[in-house]
Amino acid sequence: MTRLVTYGAAVSLDGYIARPDGGVDWLHFSKDAQAAMAKYWPTVDTIVFGRKTFEIAMKQGSGGGGGGADGGIRTFVCSRTIERLDVPGATLVRENAGEFVARLRREPGKGICIMSGGNLAASLFAADVIDEVGLNIHPILLGDGVPMFGGPARDIKLSLTEYRQLDGGCVLVNYRVLREAA
């Protein structure tokens, strides 16, 4: 058994998780969405950030050292560009992110949450280390921004495990990644 790796995000109908400048002012914070997150967080003990997402999360005061609500969460930040990270409780990962997460998910522990944009997600999909994909689809076209998905150029088939409408015209969907039978 490996640990469950989930990649989830609030996303515009046209597939962006943030404006070009990282802005998420368009997000609808409903009780519904908060309840879904409150149910999810206890299943996780590790967050793997993309570097840009981490910087945005830090600015919003929700990055590093456990995301505020949960103590004891291990935080990793993947980057191929920065050489050091001076954030207490956060560890810089400079090696290949796919190999890193592949190793991480074989270690004992709870679920692993990926918080990133399409770049890191593409590497992790390519390494086949993502088990679940979740979207909270917001009723807006942003027109431009940071995409949730960025490849790779191969088919990844999914199985819908959860679907419901949330407050504010949002649609929550969760999928399990279907792998060829080993």
Added chain:
Amino acid sequence: MTRPRVSLYIASSLDGFIARPDGAFDWLDFIDRPGEDYGYHAFYATVDVLVMGRGTYDVCASFASWPYPDRPSVVFTHRTDLPPRDGVEFVSGDVAPVLEQLGARGYKRAWLVGGGALARQCQEEGVLDEYIISMLPILIGEGLPLFPGPWNEQKLSLVESRAYESGLVQGVWAARP
């Protein structure tokens, strides 16, 4: 205001592509279920006229027979040398004036077939009223984007949505004024 209501009705991969880079739709087979048309015929019955761009027209024209023989189609293209086809009208320029003409002919609802450039033009002209999107449970990684950005920002209202047994999730979003 007499123009028809314009609905984009289309299937997309979860990562927002409507076709592979070479235009292939083979990945749609993933949600093929006997007897399930995902509401297509019910939708088609409400459509008075089809509106499409050249790319979509070329795809439709490549089929053994024209797929929409019982509805008039309007194709936006700058080409003037396309061979005529029964029920198909070639037009160019802005979409809004063409829609006004279609409204004057009594058409109430237009299906914007295909996404991409024409959908973007409609959105920019403020004449794209409704997005009916069927999201397939598959990532294909690359291809023709449903929303080739950058677009204008637009707030939408979720009108309805439902999930099918195959994992396809269909939503109807209306443009907010």
